Amino acid sequence: MKVIKIALVASSVMFALSGCMSTSSQLNTNQPVAPVISELSAKQQLDVLVAQYYDESLTFNPLSATYNGRHEFDDQFLPVISQANRDKKTAFYKKYQQRLTLIDESQLTGQALLNFEVLSRDLALKLEGMQYKDYLLPINQMSGAHNTFAGFGSGQSAQPFNTVADYEQFIKRADGFVKWLASVEQSMAQGVKQGVVLPMPLAKKLLPQFKVHVVTNAEDSLFYSPIKAMPDSFSNAQKQQLTEQYKTLILDKLVPAYQRMSDFLLNDYIPYARDSVGYADLPNGKAWYDYQIKKNTTLSLSADEIHDIGLREVSRILSEMKTVKNTVGFKGELSAFFNHLRDSDEFYYKTADELIAAYEQIKVKIDARLPRLFNIEPKAPYVVKAVEAYRAQSAAGASYAGPAPDGSRPGIFYINTYNLKAQPKFLLETLSIHEAAPGHHFQIALQQEVQSLPDFRKFGGYTVFAEGWALYAESLGKELGLFTDPYMWYGRLNDEQLRAMRLVLDTGFHAKGWTRQQGIDYMLANSSMAKSDVIAEVERYIAWPGQALSYKLGEFKIKELRDYAHQQLGEQFDIKAFHTQILIDGALPMPILEQKIKRWVKSQQ
Structure with a gap:
């Protein structure tokens, strides 16, 4: 009975917080928005808000969802790079920033206070970052979803290949990758026009990361690896069907996409890459750095x-x-x-x-x-x-x-x-x-x-x-x-x-x-x-x-906090307890970590 009651309370809060985001013309004074919120503690309101925030954030990054064990997103890739999608992300951040203002921070303690402080800081920083044109530099030789996709397709990463449905999910994800990669090319082409391009050595290092996937035989492709490792539980008919589907995916979709990107880099990007290497040399580069x-x-x-x-x-x-x-x-x-x-x-x-x-x-x-x-x-x-x-x-x-x-x-x-x-x-x-x-x-x-x-x-x-x-x-x-x-x-x-x-x-x-x-x-x-x-x-x-x-x-700050705790606690200082305090609440921004450690030290005195 207790579990059911909690579930009903949570669903009420979700409804209430969603309702609070309506415009004044949409508000209905008969709706139980304010009463529901007033009946719940600040912590309860925040618990629901942060859960909603995370769930909605996964629509912007389905790859992270797969890494984090949320497999309902395994058939999706990143949204294409576009102004419309950037506007959606900005609106998403602003929506949750506004929702946070409805919660009384002074009523929060412990983990709930950390949740509030972290999310509030994160949203402000993300909104600040939206002014910079990182979408014109969507990939480089060190990182990018093109490499994440290859890892997933190899069968050696987070993408599951345990059932026939898993194999079919990746085919759908690959369709999303092809569309995303086309938007990467378009964004990088815009970057050439606006003078926001990779330095020459980095641009050259990108080329082999795409050319390696241009094969003439599907069996030679990294993306054929899951076919070579199909579970024995699959029937012969299933194996045959998946084999044909993956050959078609590789030769008719992925190889042409990788070839187009290779051609673009070779002919239309690398010749325009810059000789300078620093962000200060880019438009608005000093502020960006x-x-x-x-x-x-x-x-x-x-x-x-x-x-x-x-x-x-x-x-x-x-x-x-x-x-x-x-x-x-x-x-x-x-x-x-x-x-x-x-x-x-x-x-x-x-x-x-x-x-x-x-x-x-x-x-x-x-x-x-x-x-x-x-x-x-x-x-x-x-x-x-x-x-x-x-x-x-x-x-x-x-x-x-x-x-x-x-x-x-x-x-x-x-x-x-x-x-x-x-x-x-x-x-x-x-x-x-x-x-x-x-x-x-x-x-x-x-x-x-x-x-x-x-x-x-x-x-x-x-x-x-x-x-x-x-x-x-x-x-x-x-x-x-x-x-x-x-x-x-x-x-x-x-x-x-x-x-x-x-x-x-x-x-x-x-x-x-x-x-x-x-x-x-x-x-x-x-x-x-x-x-x-x-x-x-x-x-x-x-x-x-x-x-x-x-x-x-980061090392300097953690050592500084250790010295502070040792100085304040003297013989009471326990290095094991200090390490637990650093790690037990997960990663934190350094100013918030410092506040937390100082609260802990005070509680030990």
Whole structure:
């Protein structure tokens, strides 16, 4: 009986909140809008609102729905890029922003208060971002729904291929992809006319991502993979029908779409790509980059401030690297030590299998030590896996993909085995900490498992929180009993140096007029990274303005909050309890996280 009562209350609130959005001419004073709202607490009103917000948001991004286990969207792709769809999204944000004003924030506490604060901030930021023309740069070599679609179609991602209906759902999704890709071409063509285009190196890297799917035999296509792996439970007739449908899909729809995009890039886009690399060189580019800083870091810092922080950090870490050089007895300058680490075969594995096996061994070692600093851990496991060949050339050296919410898919710690010289042995411990446990896997999997989180937060996130936490997790290595080998400690410094250099390069490219070559030279001079890795990193910062700032700035903020809590609580400070407080409410913007931690500290005194 209690469940039924709650359901009726919730449905009443949904109706009430919807009614409040009517125009004055549509309002009927006989409707029970105000009375229903007044009978419910502010928390109840907010619970319904955030549930509605998340459900409606999925219509704008059905791909996220599939990742998050909402399979009623598996037959849909992204809406085409158009002014009409941008207007719909703007109206969507404004609608929920207005609905929030109907809720009394002063009546909220705990998780409900966080929900209100997060959604209010998010909506304001999203509306601010609608003024910038990112739709003219809908894809790049690092990211874009074209790569997500390929992953789905391979049968190795979130798109299910368990039933005949699943296979048919993907065919419908593919029709949506073809339409979306045509709108990408149209938007990029507009970008050429308006001077909002990708830098030349990035545009060139896009071309092979489309050409690889132009095949003459359907069996050679990545999208034929699910046909090769059809379940044995399918009848012969079903298998035959699906095989014919997929051959037609590949040869008659997907290959022509990929060919058209390849031709467009080659003939009508790459020749007009720009020589400059920074956002400051685009129309309204300075303001656009300032917005990217705010969006990615959630902090109020200028490009100049961040650049100076980066320079100081690079200098500090170089000094620590010199200490390691001396500890291992290397004779020569630091630059020679860098070359030694880049070129000596002793620091690299000979095969991809050896590399993956080494990370699997480190996983066991680290997992056994986590109880020293944590009293919580995710239920979901994670596996170590090589990056798929179709995206390896442009992919990062390592990455993490979260588990399926229903437990059907583990978290995945991806290692890029494309260039073994970009995967030194001394990165094993720090990279595993960052991407897996207690880094991304801990934070992302735990976030999905917190029952009290509404879906918009359970499946949302902030780069500065996620990457800041992962880099902070690296700093826990010695407390976990790791980094005892000086080369492994160098690996930690090398990884930290990468994040410090990002502060310099990101702001250098997008606010200070740095060239691509300037960035490459700077990274080679201040680290032992392989040149191929340096080039991929440089082009990543060019493609994702502001994203690379999140790591160090997020780590700084979490360390600052740890120091604050320790100072305030003294002997009462419990590192396990602090880590639980950072993780237990999912990702938060840094100002909201700071307020939350300070409330927690006060409650402990």
